[in-house]
Amino acid sequence: MPLPSTHSAEIIRSELHSYLLVRRLTENGSPSFLHVPTSTPVHDALDLGCGDGHWIAHAAQMWGVHGTKIVGVDLSLSTKDITATLSGPSAENTKLFHHNFITEELPFPAKSFDYVRLNDAVVVIPRERWDFVLSEAYRVLRRGGRLELIHDQLCFPFIGPETAVSCTFAPLTHERRKDAAADTSPPHYGKSPFDKWEAEMQNCRGMEGLYLEMLAQRYGVHPQPRDTLVDAIRRQFGGSAASHLKVSNAHVCIPSRDFIERSETSMRSTQPKKRDFGISITIDWGHEKTGKTKNLKAIAAPPAPREFVSLTGLPPVLSKKAANLMGVVQLSPAGAPYQPPGVVVVRTSSEGGRRSMTYLPMSPAEIDMHSNKHVHSLLSAKLALEAHVEELQVKGKPTISREALDEALWQYAMFRQKRFNWPEMDPFAYDTELNGDHECESEEHTRHFALPRTQSTDGLTPIRLFEIFEVTKFT
Secondary structure: OOOOOOOOHHHHHHHHHHHHHHHHHOOHHOOOOOOOOOOOOOOOOEEEEOOOOHHHHHHHHHHHHOOEEEEEOOOOOOOHHHHHHHOHHOOEEEEEOOOOOOOOOOOOOOOOEEEEEEEOOOOOOOOHHHHHHHHHHHHEEEEEEEEEEEEEEOOOEEOOOOOOEEOOOOOOOOOHHHOOOOOOOOOOOOOHHHHHHHHHHHHHHHHHHHHHHHHHHHHHHOOOOHHHHHHHHHHHOOOHHHHHHEEEEEEEEEEOOOHHHHHHHHHHHOOOOOOOOOOEEEOOOHHHHHHOOOOOOOOOOOOOOOOOHHHHHOOOOHHHHHHEEEEEOOHHHHHHOOOOEEEEEEEEEEOOOEEEEEEEEEEEHHHHHHHHHHHHHHHHHHHHHHHHHHHHOOOOOOOOHHHHHHHHHHHHHOOOHHHHHOOOOOOOOOOOOOOOOHHHHHHHHHHHOOOOOOOOOOOEEEEEEEEEEEEOOOO
């Protein structure tokens, strides 16, 4: 059952910013994270879940000169939006299909494509449908063809004025869910500014817990499907898929004021250049969740198949020990609001254990959109949340009223910048509509700074965690 959402202007902007962010993370603005020689790119490419067609237009521009044919498939294609995106030369050698690839076989013969792309499908594909989706990708791939699956991990980061940074990764436990009505009630403020912030964050945690619970119970979506994906890849691409699978990571982080000050000299003196190394980070969730260790280091071989991981077994937030291990523990100085002039990208790879960090300058509006990407997704799911609450009421389970939900969502939306302890934003920051090509090709949005290998990761708050799966079909 598709997740009902409001395709608002905010969501359209969020999706465009996500596309632009992924584009900035690839090497030299390539359409793919994978190594694709510019002289001999793929012949036939398939984009599953193509959305408004921004990636198709970019790939057609980059690969079309070599004769690459690109096909897009999506359940909710907007003919008007797609046509506008693909107007001009980019429309050549492209085809679009309105099709539900989650429940129906792809309308293409076997061995039709050299490359299949699936991006940001975490809240779209239920866990029981991953085997089917991957089996269809395998079927339409030619021998030697590659699947690129980009997973934007579902998390809700925040930076408190007097507390260590953290990021919600999973639903509330069953014990906390019993007090759902209290968790999702509109905030009640104390006397100090920090009490007010903490009251707002209580409301945020309640809304995010309700949202993640809804995804799991009503739509069968696992918020962290990494193990599910690896097991499904192993089943569909063969038992020896260990040699077929590569996983890399790109962690987009907000730097603290101290990090920026430490890096300022290095950024001035460092010229943009390619780095061919990475970092492997393993996160231990701390003593509170013994036996639950989250490994962000890309795997060399998939683990043995296992049962579906319990959502309540996942850690709700990064523990202090985990944050220390990641180097992201940060205390905001005396609660002073601060928003950095850019983000830092930390890359990891299964092929190397060395660290690569890159600083990307960004406007406050861009940073806001990237940091609140999943917040926007939650707000767009208002209809689904209302239906979930009504279902809980019918079943006699503890929940909140429709009016209380509306009030809590309004408070949640108003707190988007303050949850990061940022200064008040320019109310006209979003007035100028983005143009994808212009935005990416301007000097301001292409320049970057490769930080020294000795640069500490202290003071980095992860806001977007991308996992890139590369799977090759050898048979």
